[in-house]
Amino acid sequence: MPPTKVLPLLDPEAVAPCCPPLTERPLTAAEAERTAVMFKALGDPVRLRLFSAIASHEGGEACVCDISDVGVSQPTVSHHLKKLKDAGLLSSERRGTWVYYRVEPAVLAAMGQLLTRAAAV
Numbered sequence: 001m002p003p004t005k006v007l008p009l010l011d012p013e014a015v016a017p018c019c020p021p022l023t024e025r026p027l028t029a030a031e032a033e034r035t036a037v038m039f040k041a042l043g044d045p046v047r048l049r050l051f052s053a054i055a056s057h058e059g060g061e062a063c064v065c066d067i068s069d070v071g072v073s074q075p076t077v078s079h080h081l082k083k084l085k086d087a088g089l090l091s092s093e094r095r096g097t098w099v100y101y102r103v104e105p106a107v108l109a110a111m112g113q114l115l116t117r118a119a120a121v
Contacts, residue, residue: 021116035114038107041087046070047080051089054101061102 020027027035042048053067068077081101084090092101 021113037087038089038111041083041089044080044083046072046076047084050077050080051084051103054090055103055108060105061100063098063100065098067101 020031042051049070050067053070054062057066064077064081068074070077072080081090081092085092085101089103089107090101091104092099094100
């Protein structure tokens with residue numbers, strides 16, 4: 001049996017959000033590019049449904065077998081999940097024959113912060 005590799009946990013507080021709230025200041029070109037990639041990935045209805053199914057799933061993660069009923073074929077589901085992963089919105093872990101997906105808390109926090117009004121001074 002191969003030795004078990006322990007992976008470090010991400011501290012959601014230590015992860016820098018992608019951008020300041022839109023009402024705080026104009027985005028830089030780099031911030032706009034990163035943000036556009038996230039929103040482009042979520043701009044497809046199937047991807048948005050998959051992202052929502054994972055984010056709202058009990059325990060904060062979902063097996064691909066539990067979320068694939070979105071009206072498209074399994075290869076298409078895999079394609080959409082890959083797009084969400086490539087955009088940095090999901091992480092995954094293979095367990096046996098199944099892959100489990102999760103939305104990192106820092107991603108949700110960053111997206112929420114982006115769309116939140118800046119605090120009144």
